[in-house]
Amino acid sequence: MITFNLNGKKVQGEEGQYILQVAEKYGVNIPTLCHHKALDPAAMCRICTVELFDGRRRRYVTACNYPIWEGMEVFTDTETVHQGRKLIVELLLARCPEVPVIKELADQYGIEEPRFMKEEDDCILCGLCTRMCEKMGNNAISLTGRGVDMKVTTPFEVQSDMCMACGACASVCPTGHISLAKIRESMTTRDTKLIASEYDMGLQGRKPVYVPYAQAVPNTPAIDRDVCIHFKTDGCKVCTAFCGVDAIDHSMQDETIELNVGSIILTPGFQPFDPSSFDNYNYAQHPNVITAMEFERILSASGPTEGHLVRMSDHKEPKKIAWFQCVGSRDMNKCDHSYCSSVCCMYAIKEAVIAKEHAEYDLDCTIFYMDMRTHGKDFERFYNSARDEHGVRFLRSRVHTIDPVPGTEDLEVRYVTEQGDAETETFDMIVLSVGLETSPETIELAGKLGIELTEGNFVKTSSFTPVATSREGIFVSGAFQGPRDIPQAVVDSSAAAASVGEMLSPARNTQTKEKEVVPEINVVGDRPRIGVFVCRCGINIAGVVNVPDVRDYAAALPYVEYVNDNLYSCSQDTQESMADIIKSKNLNRVVVAACTPKTHEPLFQETLINAGLNKYLFEMANIRNQDSWVHKNNPDLATDKAKDLVRMAVSKVALMQPLEEAELNVNQTAMVIGGGISGMTAARSLSGQGYETHLVERDAMLGGQALNLFKTAKGEDVQKALAVLTDDIQQNDKIHVHLNTTLTGVEGFVGNFKTTLSSNGDDQTVEHGIAVIATGAAGLQPDEYNYGKDERILTSLELDRRFMDKDPSLKEMDSAVFIQCVGSRQPDRPYCSRVCCTHSIDNALELKKMNPDMNIYVLYRDIRTYGEREYLYKKAREAGVIFMQYSVEQKPMVELKKGKIIVRTVDHVLGRPVEIEADLVTLASAIVPNREEQLAQFFKVSLNEDGLFVEKHAKLGPSEFATDGVFLCGLAHYPKPIEESIAQGQAAASRAVTLLAQETVHTSGTVAKTNPGICSSCGVCVSVCPYSAPSFTEGGPFAGKAEINSVLCKGCGLCVSSCRSGAIHLQGFDNDQIFSQIFALNEAV
Amino acid sequence: MSDWEPKIVSFLCTWCSYGAADLAGVSRMEYPANIRVVRIPCTGRMSPKFALAALREGADGVWVSG
């Protein structure tokens, strides 16, 4: 270690370091234009000149390449140093009068006009580019010539074969003399394209060292070996110079890791269809024809346009956008994908609505579609509001060609309306709603694993084991199982987890380790002794915020006993030393000023626990994500802000108290309410994973709606499979079936429910830890189309019954009509019942099979055979089933005339009335939920306007409720076919097991507590809490006052701020704690 | 008045806006340094009293987001 004097202060550096490096470490700024951390110093620009006193005389040396030695005295800030620098800057300004960085320097040194003759150069001959090129292992450019003729160029000034067009020279050029654009212009022998960012769909470039996207987990950069120069030339390694912890190892090799597992779940996902091959859409040629995925990026705040809606060709705001549906779906001619991709209708509507919301002007959005398929929960409502409230235009037409309009960037489209008129329209931008497909790599993987695929290259599964592949022990979920949206993928992944759980249940908890517990020090009543640790985060914080300054500032704050700054506070060794310091300095409160508590609070809390402190005696000041990273051009303001944030954190932490996380046993028994196919599946899965299960059914037998179904969409016999399942349940000694039973009361909460079951007047109380609601739904009994007046007019379920009864009359009929959307998708019941299109088409095909000459008509609004159900639709058309569209304003009429059934409708193509004499009219009637209001009240869950249960999260929590310990599956959630009901039954079981398997639940410390002395019993908290945590105390001195169940409390604080009396406190975010932060604001610098 | 800078106190929900503010950092977006953030567990925790207290302490604006 070498000690010397810097500006009168003693500083230390390593042998071989240069003055500039040591000065930087101590926060002393020395200007430089030619220095780069990864390159050898060259002292080209001379601006870093400093004054050196060697004991005898003073001289001027360049700080960047002057090595330090013991006892030297360096001055960076003297008048003569400034004079010298000023002259250099003046000379540079004369050479490059228009270069921003030089102009800025000149401004700093008070130079308005150089005294020397001005030139028009923009190169200051710093040599960064040539040194960088050399570093890359290339030497494609060098400084040539001497004296005034010196310049940067290639040998003989011809395009160099050595040059790889890597752009490293441009990345270091301080003046813009070399830029990527110039390289791209002049380079003819090499490809100079940017490295396309995968996340931004190629709409912009990325670096070879990159984090795939901001939210990536782990959020660690990766080096792209295919483009990294080091892997081409063996040079570069510039990144290693910047990594403060030597984390980069270019010699790492791919490893083969062998794992011994009991089961495999495949979730490789899909790839968006690439429409480049559709030359009639001009996607590959025209920048304003983009895919929906690209459009998502344009709408995204983190995308290439930062969420500003512009088109890519000229960055103009589009006035008219069109979406084309079914690109790469439902199409055999161009892409071989005859399936429906299920999700595109919904995402196109979403994009159109968001685009309209983003645009601050009246944006015209048009969606060209074949059938609008909004068959998910609340999707139809969204479709209606997009059309009626947002004014999105929907046009039923498949467009053939997109033609660029010559001389503009616009696009012309010719299409035929439903009425048969040909129209021509111009759009600014066209979005192709591309479908989902399985990638070739995934198909290859399936081949290696030996699992069967469908004709659409999705995994072949049975409706009764929807997530099991053809190979035992291998399961699938997500889009590889078939095109599907997020909620369905989430259901399936939970179902796959349950399937594995059932298989591997005996191995549960065989590989867990016990954790060592450090006894907690009691700090209650002690004066706060706060330790403040300020993180440099390499240069992430220290490069902007003056960390030593913040650290010293913190030291002077009240109750602060210890301060320090760390290079990386989160590193293992820092964590250990932090725990030691807490112990040795007797600290009882800790502030870490670093990144964000959202990612790092648990880590630092762990350190507190290891030091024997309660983890709630901690607070973070976010001086990276919300400070240094967002104010990088304002170091002084960022430092001030960091001080404020530290002061606020210190004043809050002083008031923090140790909080308890109570532990509560989870009753290991489950209850499933509803003995339909999803409820039975849930019960079977729960028992299969080792849990006693009560299965409650209000009817006299198990089976629910499945008892009424003939076949699945895949043609499997429902009754056969149902019998197997029912038998399984009845044989299972872990499942207690309660038939003819209803719930008459539920007490308790997660882990500890006490439910009263009532059966024929007998009451029984059952204790259970979790509940699954699977109460199902029923088929609507229509009150239109003369239903009930003639036995030839029936519902789909009644037709199924006739198939099951092998009704011989069916074969004899000449004509059959199916009417779709009976009771669905209309104002009083706005949702789509999801299953009816497939069901009717299935039944139509069954009739055709019996009697190929039968005339069959399906009267529909939109055919919604989503996913691979589309094949059935195609098959039906091929079999001669006639599909006729009708609109909700003009429903078909069913008349009974002299023993005949006459169906009247209007042909949508010809616009002419049509009359069909039918021997059979099947009404595809809606699925109607049972509106279980009492059950909802019992379990403190809610129903939506349609009477369906409201799940925790529409996308991410479809099989559970916001209320802990209560789960959901089957038709009670939303209409769905058998395979989806079964998957959700397994999913609900899976979600339940995650809770049951913990055996205990821990409450958070950050929960609300009441002070009964000042509670006014007004009941606002009881009413306002979405989690039913507050209730009125029964009995005792505080009877009638509110109390809060800390197990149910999520710590949101809604009750706290709603409490007028101030009787509720939110521990960890209490009033005095938040006030202390607010009061600390006022001292702002 | 020309160099007057407002002091803004923002109360951000830890689940969304606070996370978004973090993400703004991750994305290296830049914004003026006039903001001081108080993290709250949910905007449901926001009390009008906090807004009034902040204004009283000299804040020129209070921003609640969640």
Next chain:
Amino acid sequence: MLAYIDKIKEISGKLLKDGKVDMVIGFRKGSMPMMNEPCFVREAADVQNLVWDSNCGINLANYLAGRKEKIGIIAKGCDTRNIVTHIVENKIKRDQLTIIGVPCKGMIDRRKVSERFEKEIIEAEEKNGSVIVKSADAEDTLKKEDLLQDNCSICIHRNPVIYDELAADLVEEQKDVDRYADVRKIEAMSAGEKWRYFEDLLAPCIRCYACRNACPLCYCPTCFVDESQPQWVGKTLDPVDSRTFHFLRAYHCAGRCTDCGSCVRACPMGIDVRAFTKKLEKDALDLFGWEAGMSVEERPPLDTFKPDDPEAFIK
């Protein structure tokens, strides 16, 4: 009015005699003209003290919170709405109450009378829609409709919304009343104008808390202004503290205020405290279609959360 009081006495007497209630809360004559005062009648014989006229503006619901007895209460339209709020907020149980509903045609604002006279009012007598007022040196007959409390003149719930007995036939409700002209006027002001308006409005406030004490909604065992841990509001007459008090009290009444006018009536400085509460009352109506105290089945909108709550205010 005479018919009213006879009926009130009759009902009250019977309730007490039959032991249906332990007491009746009503009005008796005060020591000053136009200042009837609330009274608790516990003996059937004492019902003779009860009075009823247009000087019964005090909201009797205020006397119910936390009582354990069986109570008969004489209640105007606004009183009944506050009784409803009390029931919803667990301040009293419905089965404790026998509500003697009194259809109301508005209460007199004594300030509107006294400002017409130089000297102190000695006597005021109500007759057929007029009030004969005597001061030390003058006498005048005034029209009652000119003297109504501001909230009464725009009242659209004059009849009791909940009652067990009625002291008179229901009256016709006022229709086509522009309830929020004053709020709209303030809403239309610029930020600066608003600032001045509220500054002037609150300048006379002496922090006596009469408005709070008169308000049936302010029943907390410890009011936030009286707390010191944390100190929500400073205790001084500093305009900032006064403003904080009024703002927060108004928020506490949001979605619960029935515009009964008790606060204004109680204010010794004549501050129009309703300027705050009415804005929030209007917002509750505009945003949630809500009028406070109309049903014992529903809680105020700010006590509940619904996924489809309006959120147009989020920008």
